Amino acid sequence: MVWFSYHGGHSGEFCDHASSSLQQVVQAAIDEGFTHYGLSEHCPRYREQDLYPGEERLGIEGLIRAFEGYVIRAFALREEYARHIELLVGFETEKLPPENWLEAMLSLKSAHPFDYVVGSVHDINGRWVDYSPQETSRLAEDLGGTEALQLAYFRSVTDMVEQLRPDIVAHLDLVRKFEPPGFSFSDRVAKEIERLLDAIQAYGGVIDVNCAAFRNGYGPVYPLPQILSRARQMGIPATFGDDSHGVDTVGVGLEQSRQAICAAGYSQISYLTRDHGWQSADIAEVRPRRSV
Numbered sequence: 001m002v003w004f005s006y007h008g009g010h011s012g013e014f015c016d017h018a019s020s021s022l023q024q025v026v027q028a029a030i031d032e033g034f035t036h037y038g039l040s041e042h043c044p045r046y047r048e049q050d051l052y053p054g055e056e057r058l059g060i061e062g063l064i065r066a067f068e069g070y071v072i073r074a075f076a077l078r079e080e081y082a083r084h085i086e087l088l089v090g091f092e093t094e095k096l097p098p099e100n101w102l103e104a105m106l107s108l109k110s111a112h113p114f115d116y117v118v119g120s121v122h123d124i125n126g127r128w129v130d131y132s133p134q135e136t137s138r139l140a141e142d143l144g145g146t147e148a149l150q151l152a153y154f155r156s157v158t159d160m161v162e163q164l165r166p167d168i169v170a171h172l173d174l175v176r177k178f179e180p181p182g183f184s185f186s187d188r189v190a191k192e193i194e195r196l197l198d199a200i201q202a203y204g205g206v207i208d209v210n211c212a213a214f215r216n217g218y219g220p221v222y223p224l225p226q227i228l229s230r231a232r233q234m235g236i237p238a239t240f241g242d243d244s245h246g247v248d249t250v251g252v253g254l255e256q257s258r259q260a261i262c263a264a265g266y267s268q269i270s271y272l273t274r275d276h277g278w279q280s281a282d283i284a285e286v287r288p289r290r291s292v
Contacts, residue, residue, distance in 0.1 A: 002281050003288045004271040005029075005254060006038030006088065007118050007170050007208045007241025014041055014070035016055050019246030022070070026077050028247040030085050033288025036271055039077075040090040040118045041070045043108055047097050050126060067091075071112050088115040088272060092170065095121045095160050102163050115274055118208070118241075119166025121157045122174065129153055133178040147186055150175050154192040161199045167272070168239060169200055171210045172223040181219060184226070193227055201234050206270055206278065209261055211253030212243035221253070221260045228264040237270035237278070251288075258286060 010018040011025045020028075022039070029037040044063040045051060051058075058066065071089070078087040091114060095101045109117055122130055127139050129149070140149040153175035161169060173193070176183055185193065200207065210222040223231075231238065238261050244250045261269055261283065268280040 001285050001287050001289060002035045002271055003033050003251075003254075003286065004036040004038075005034065005240045005242040005244070005251065006036075006090070006116065006168055006272060007040055007092065007210060008244035008250070009037065009039035010041060010245040012246060013073070014066045015245065016058065017052060017245065019248070022073050023077060024247050025244065025250060026081055026085070026087065028250040030081070032251040033290045034085055034251065035289050036086045036088065036273065038088045038090055038116065038118075038272070039070075039074045040092045040116075041067065041074070042092050043067065043094055043105065045094060045096055046104060047126070050094075050096050050123075052131070075112075086274060088274060090114050090116040090118055090167070092118040092120045093160070093164065093166065094123070095156060096123060096126065098125050105164055116167040116272055117164070118168045118170050119160055119164055119205075120170040120174075121153065121160050124149070124152050124156060129175050130177045136178050147189060150185060150189045151192055154189065154196050158192070158196045158199050161196065161203075161205060165203045166205065168206050168208050168241070170208045170241065171212065171243070172196070172207055173227060174222060176224070177213065177218050179219070183219065184224070194230070197227075197231055197234055197236060200231075201236050206237045206239050206272075207231055208241040209238050209257040210241040210243050211257045212241075214256045215249065215253035221257050225260065225263060228260060232264045232266050237280070238264075238266055239270045239272070258283070 011022040012019040013021045044067045074089040093105050140146045143149050214221045240257050242251050269286050
């Protein structure tokens, strides 16, 4: 049996909006029965205007130092706990700074021997789409409405996917985070989602079935059932992401991710290993290594 997550492993040690130490997060993953667990800390942001509220005390240099500290600690923990769990070390991208984000992400990727990259988009031209309902609403208004925001978001994710080709594409429909229960995308937006799925399929990307939306009360897991079903029809592999930000969220909600993958018609779930790359496991074999 295998139990895994690749988008998450954030810790308060290196992420200002998370909690716990990185070692505590790793120990929690072991306690929760994970066989494979990915650490994918947020990449640094390189402009003052891209700092989250409250990060001003850290500043740009502080974020860069924190990320370098994460890299050193994560690789050390990977070796220290190798007998207990297979840790994979990666990072989560931003499409920032807008003018040269690709150069920044490729430079970061080549600076260290990361096991994988999680491709994430959280902004439109430097304005957050998922920070608060108020900020998202203002952004939608400035862009010409909710549909315009969603079109801009999916076009941006497609651009990220086509240029960066990340190993895992994160929370595919994050832009619907603050939408009401029962929400569905318009036909125009659905066409952009199809284009995004085409781009993922073209290079063999894997999508993150991310339980953070469910866990935090923002509807079903990412992505919505109809998107996940379409991905399955296209042969796009799916994996787990707990999007944990401390020991209290390690693995929490992944059973809902598993159920969503089953409901979409998948018979197997993909998981990443250090020695053999991507592997597939029958859904019946995907569960924690031991009861907790």
